[in-house]
Amino acid sequence: MAQLSAKPFTGRHMALVMTGFFGVVIAVNVLLANLAVSTFSGTVVENSYVASQGFNRLLGAAKADKALGWQMALARVGSGNVRFTLSDASARPLAGAAVRAQADHPLGARVPVVMNPREVAPGVYEAALPAGRWHVGIEVRSGGHVWHAEDDAL
DSSP, X not given: OOOOOOOOOOHHHHHHHHHHHHHHHHHHHHHHHHHHHHHOOOOSOSOHXXXXXXXXXXXXXXXXXXXXTOEEEEEEETTTEEEEEEEOTXXXXXXXXXXXXXXXXXXXXXXXXXXXXXXXXXXXXXXXXXXXXXXXXXXXXXTTEEEEEEEEEO
């Protein structure tokens, strides 16, 4: 039988292995950093000080909204509509309310959609909303009260 001669593992081989390993690590880090920067700006509000000035007002409005006890159920109807089912504290439908809504894309990748839902049944309102993930804010005016709610529509 013929003997196979093994080539020795030299410093040159080790240098190639280390260069290849760190080259792959650096390439993956650069790729992920580019993807992260291109998909999210990192800006939540333009000026955090100005946004903080309205915080107490927002807390007061949230307390008033909670005191009303109104409820909203949000659901997709087909691929192009969203349904708002609104009820009061006694679980009665909120019929005849003035409803406005706005849908924002979670990362701001799409232009916000302003909706004026129409009542299709007592307490049930529908509006067009393109497919995708949206954060929906709603304002309901009924019986001299104004109520706000938020939910996600998929």
